Structure formats: C-alpha cells, structure tokens
Amino acid sequence: MISAIINIHQMPVIRYLLTAALLATPLLATDLPLMPLPAHVTVQAGTVAIDSQFSVSASGPGATDPRVQFAAAQLSKRVARQTGIPLFPKAVTKPEDATVIIQVNHRAAHEPPQRLGDNESYSVSVADGHIRLTAEEPLGALRGIETILQLVQQNHSPDPAGFSVPAVTIQDSPRFPWRGLSLDVSRHFIPADGIKRTLDGLAAVKLNVFHWHLSDDQGFRIESKKYPRLQELGSDGLFYTQDEVREIVAYATMRGIRVVPEFDMPGHSTSWLPGYPELGSSEGPYEIVRGSGVLPAVMDPTKESTYQFLSNFVGEMVTLFPDEYFHIGGDEVNPKQWNTFPHIQAFMAEHKLANAAALQAYFNQRLLKIVTAHGKRMEGWDEILHPDLPKTIVIQSWRSQMSLWQAAREGYQGVLSAGYYLDLMYPASTHYLVDPMKVPLTFKPKKPGDPAPGSPADLTPDQAKLILGGEAAMWEELATAEDIDAKLWPRLAAIAERFWSPESVTDIPSMYQRLDVVNRWLEWLGLQQRSNLELMRQRLAGDAAVGSLDTFSTVLEPVKGYVRHRHKYTSFSPFNHLVDSIPPESEQARRFRVAVDQYLAMDKSTRSSANLRATLSDWANAAQRIRPLLQSNSLLTEDLPVDDAVTTLCAAALDALKYLDSATPPPANWKQSQASNVAQYDNKPVGDFVIPIASAVHSLVNAVQ
Numbered sequence: 001m002i003s004a005i006i007n008i009h010q011m012p013v014i015r016y017l018l019t020a021a022l023l024a025t026p027l028l029a030t031d032l033p034l035m036p037l038p039a040h041v042t043v044q045a046g047t048v049a050i051d052s053q054f055s056v057s058a059s060g061p062g063a064t065d066p067r068v069q070f071a072a073a074q075l076s077k078r079v080a081r082q083t084g085i086p087l088f089p090k091a092v093t094k095p096e097d098a099t100v101i102i103q104v105n106h107r108a109a110h111e112p113p114q115r116l117g118d119n120e121s122y123s124v125s126v127a128d129g130h131i132r133l134t135a136e137e138p139l140g141a142l143r144g145i146e147t148i149l150q151l152v153q154q155n156h157s158p159d160p161a162g163f164s165v166p167a168v169t170i171q172d173s174p175r176f177p178w179r180g181l182s183l184d185v186s187r188h189f190i191p192a193d194g195i196k197r198t199l200d201g202l203a204a205v206k207l208n209v210f211h212w213h214l215s216d217d218q219g220f221r222i223e224s225k226k227y228p229r230l231q232e233l234g235s236d237g238l239f240y241t242q243d244e245v246r247e248i249v250a251y252a253t254m255r256g257i258r259v260v261p262e263f264d265m266p267g268h269s270t271s272w273l274p275g276y277p278e279l280g281s282s283e284g285p286y287e288i289v290r291g292s293g294v295l296p297a298v299m300d301p302t303k304e305s306t307y308q309f310l311s312n313f314v315g316e317m318v319t320l321f322p323d324e325y326f327h328i329g330g331d332e333v334n335p336k337q338w339n340t341f342p343h344i345q346a347f348m349a350e351h352k353l354a355n356a357a358a359l360q361a362y363f364n365q366r367l368l369k370i371v372t373a374h375g376k377r378m379e380g381w382d383e384i385l386h387p388d389l390p391k392t393i394v395i396q397s398w399r400s401q402m403s404l405w406q407a408a409r410e411g412y413q414g415v416l417s418a419g420y421y422l423d424l425m426y427p428a429s430t431h432y433l434v435d436p437m438k439v440p441l442t443f444k445p446k447k448p449g450d451p452a453p454g455s456p457a458d459l460t461p462d463q464a465k466l467i468l469g470g471e472a473a474m475w476e477e478l479a480t481a482e483d484i485d486a487k488l489w490p491r492l493a494a495i496a497e498r499f500w501s502p503e504s505v506t507d508i509p510s511m512y513q514r515l516d517v518v519n520r521w522l523e524w525l526g527l528q529q530r531s532n533l534e535l536m537r538q539r540l541a542g543d544a545a546v547g548s549l550d551t552f553s554t555v556l557e558p559v560k561g562y563v564r565h566r567h568k569y570t571s572f573s574p575f576n577h578l579v580d581s582i583p584p585e586s587e588q589a590r591r592f593r594v595a596v597d598q599y600l601a602m603d604k605s606t607r608s609s610a611n612l613r614a615t616l617s618d619w620a621n622a623a624q625r626i627r628p629l630l631q632s633n634s635l636l637t638e639d640l641p642v643d644d645a646v647t648t649l650c651a652a653a654l655d656a657l658k659y660l661d662s663a664t665p666p667p668a669n670w671k672q673s674q675a676s677n678v679a680q681y682d683n684k685p686v687g688d689f690v691i692p693i694a695s696a697v698h699s700l701v702n703a704v705q
Contacts, residue, residue, distance in 0.1 A: 033517035036500035038172035047164035057095035062104030065138035121173035142256040176469030179499035180209025186216035187476040189238035203255035205496035217270035217289035229275025264329030266299035281337040290570040301363035302347035331381035416470040428494040489529040490519035536581035551622035554588040589692040596696040620650035656700035
C-alpha cells in the first residue's frame, strides 16, 4: 500500500537520491533534507565522503566554550549512529586535516547560559574533502552542527554502502531570536527523560527556548523547600526535584536552549491551594482539579501575605532557573470570586479599581516588583497587557495575532503562540501558514484592500523589532508521557522553520518533502514519535496480528480542535484507545490526496489509476480483516462506525476509478447516491476521528460523468 503511494509521489529520500545520483541533474536547495531551510544555500557538484576516517576539530577563541566542546564530541557519536559506521575518537595533528573543521571566531557575548539575542549565525562550506563550519560565537557552531548532521545521506551510486555530504555553501542566521516550545507538564506529568528527549529535538531543529509550564489547576510539578506542601499536596507525588531541575537546565544549556519557567497566577492556581489555602480568595477547602476548564479558584490579591509568600517562592525558584525571563501566566482569570466576595469588593473600592481586570493589573504590578527585585524580567500571556505595566515585560499572544501587534504598537516586546497550538491536532501545513508578521489567511476584509485591524503593516520598523518570534504550545489535557513525542513531532519541526527561515520560505509541498526525511532523522536522536504509537497499537491488538490495524490506522486522524473535550476527561482517564495511537496527521492520506489531484489533472488517455486502486484496496482489505477484532475488543468496539466509513469511502473511490478509467457512464443515480454517502464523512468527525481521504474520494466521485 505504502509503496504504491511512494511511486506516485516520489518520496523525499527517493527524490533526493535519484535526482542527485541516477538522473545526474543538479540539486536544488529545496531538495536537501534540511529543516529549517537555511537563509542562503548554494549547491555544487560533488560530495565529501563519510567513512571510518571521519574526524572533527574545533579551534578559535570560542571553541573552548563547553557547549562547543560537547557538541563537537557528540557530532562523531551521532554520525556513527546515523550511518552505522564505527567511529573512534581521532586526534588530528592539524585542525585543517579533520573531516569537519569547526572555527569559532569569538567567545560568547554572555557566558552560559545564553541570553536572548546571542549570535546564532554560521556558515558551512563542503568542498575538497572537508566540511568547514565557521561561526562568530558558540551558539552558531551548535546550529551549524545540526545542519551538517541533516546533510549526511546514504549514497546509492557508485558505492551503495557509503555515506556522504553534498557539496554546498550555506550562510545562515535566524529570522527571530525567540523560537520555542511551551510544554504543559501539569495536566499530565512528563518525567525527566521525556523532557531531555524533547530538548534534544528542540536543539536539532534550532529552537532555542523551552518554556516549562510547571503549575496549573491539575498539578504543581516542582519541589519547593520553602513551601514543601506545594508538591506534597499539589502533585500526586509527580514532580521534579530541585536536583532534577538543575540537571535539566544544564542539559538544555549544553544544547543552546534557554529554559523559561512558568508558574501560572493568579488564575489556574488551584494546585497551590491544597497546601496553602490562605493564598486563595475563598476559605476552601481545596483539592487538585482532575478535569479541565477555567476554574473559579484564584489567588487573593488583597492580602499582603499573598505577596510575601510569592516573593519567597520566586526568590527560591530563580536560584534554579538562570534565564533572565520569568513567566507568571496571567491567562483566563475567572473573576467570579473577586466580583462576589465582600472583602475583595471593599479592597477594590478602597483602591479605586473599577473591575476585575483592574484588580488583576494591580496584582501584576505587585508581582512585577517581586520578579524585578529578584533580577528577572516578567513575561505573561496577553491578558496581562495593561498600560500601567512598564515596557520591560514580554507579552505572549495566545488569543490572536492582533494582540501581538497591539502590544508592539504600545512598545511591548512579544512572542506569538496563536496558531501554533499543537494540542489541537491540526496538520503541519496549518501551523506553517501562520506567521508572526503576516495577517492570518482567515481574515476577511470588509472591502478589498482593507488592512486587518492592527495589522503588521501599521507597525514602524522599531515596533516590528519588538516582535521577538514565537512559541509552539502543547497543552496536555489529552497527551501523556506515552504519546507526547507523537503530539510534538514532526509538526514542531515545521513551526521551527517558520521561526528560523526567511519569510519567503512558504512552499508547502517542499516543506512536506523535507519534513518526511527530517522526521526519520529525528528518530536517530532517540525520539519516539512513531515507535511508541506502534507499541500502543500492538497493545490494542493483543494476541492478534497488528499489521491490518496499522494499515487501517493510516487512513485516520484524530478530530481537530476541542471536539474530544466533550468526553470530560480527567487526570485518571486512560488514553489507550485507537485515536490515541495514531499521529495527528496521516502521511499516507496526505499523499493519497495529492495523488488523486495529479490523477484528475492528467490527460484521460494516458493516466493510470493502478497505484490509487492498490492503495484503496489495501485500506478496504484492512478494514475487513480487523472487523472481528473491533467487534471483540472492548477498547476497539467504539471504532466500528469508523470501519464502516472507511469501507464506504474505499468502495466509492474504487467504483469512481472504474468509471473514470473506462470512460463509461455509471448507473442512474449512482453519482448522486455516492456523493451523498461520501459527503457525510468529508471534513466531518466520525466518533473521535476524521477520515482525511474523504475529500479526495469526493473529488473522484464528482469527476465521474
């Protein structure tokens, strides 16, 4: 089944190798399996071989930086893992004799850990038997090493057992200085090894900020020695010790990643309150929240004791997190208690605070003084934007791009998360089309030519510089340590390209061609985005052969947005169903849709549907073979309607291809009947799934005359 689709689409590895070796035509920059795509790439003829003589040297004033030393040592290990070639440490007499020659011209502007705006530029030249990497500062060397590792590819001619790097010249630097991932570990705890694995992935695609969302209503996930009841009563025993935090921060630093902690307040703070109920606006009692939503519990901003507690807590936490930024959350504050309780209403009247928004601004002003006193800059979600707060704060826009641009117009730095919510299960292309400096495609002007309200076109050059970049966000109501890799990767690599590469890099087919290769490359780091899902499906199949279930699952995707939240999941809900064991986006279904478009665009006298029919038959046969399993397995019975839908769609498509190939008309009412059958699945949920081939099947049916 998969091979049939590959024949139609020329998968990226095949395209890369056949274009270079068999067809002997020049490579284009977009043929290289690089993501993010560098700013400037020139491809020449030739390669540099990767063999058992592989060696690395690092020189220059910045080469003594521990991050460069670590990355250079890891380079040989990772090349050995990617190629299977045994590589042993080799001392080179002269640096210029090494296979990879790293030159770092200057020491870091700041000693580790790095700071926002540190120089990440680099250049790579592959020629004359050497791979030369030059960087002005250490971070550039780290970014360039990842590019070199992506370039290592297997030869198919003349030496099928060999590996090489194509001859290229690259000049590269990031478009935005702030490129990150916000990871929620409150709803479902991610152990330290999962965090480290995620950091490896971030570094591989040149993301440089790990925004660690450590507290929310469902859990307080860090050890406090000053206030131990925070983790004792707010975490179910699942939290990071301070030693683990230090180890993770050090791990990130060696990979060129800043760690920004977030402690959400005054809302989303229920998990603080079982241990310290005096922080709350009501008397309690409090307990950890097991479900999701915007909860009524909020901190009490009228008590001086609240600020003393927070000052002590922040003072303890800043010793663990050396980054200059400290995230205070500030989103989705439920004002019900503030608007109801007499003592809070009296405080608001005394301080002439007109409403709950003004009270939150008062809280944020007090909190800002605390954060600043402890040597940090405050960051918060876009609800904290208020004219009473100084321009030193950073706004993280999650509700829309408009708030990002509004903040910039008012003189505030900001990062964009709106459009990059990975938990919503949208395809990579959806996130890829979102840009911090572009009006959303969904914007519809009242009349042609009207700008979006507060569009980036309104910003002065100085205001535009205040937009620092963006962060993808992964909220974990429906994600666990078991499937977190699949929820992040490979889509996060496409978002990383949006933050790093030039604004003009927007071609979606090129993105997917490179993403397929990079997805496999990331697995050599130890990421588990495919292997864990395979194990989950094996668990579902039990003693039955899992092959048909695997094939069947490739035609499915989880529903998008917040549709699954209708089930009212809790912290104790098992996420062990079929919908949990498939990736957010089906590669096979995407290729099938492209293949259908190509088929319909071909001349009728020359086109062939053989590959399409083979793929559809495989899906239909898999749906038939797994039906007894679905009927007998308590975790799969709910998926019987999905099996019916796939069977219906495959049958309709096969019939349509029969009529299209033979140019014979269908029976009366066939088209109307089939179009109606298919329409019920086209962009519509079936249980907790969507069936992404439905639109292509609809196109085939509509094409029948």
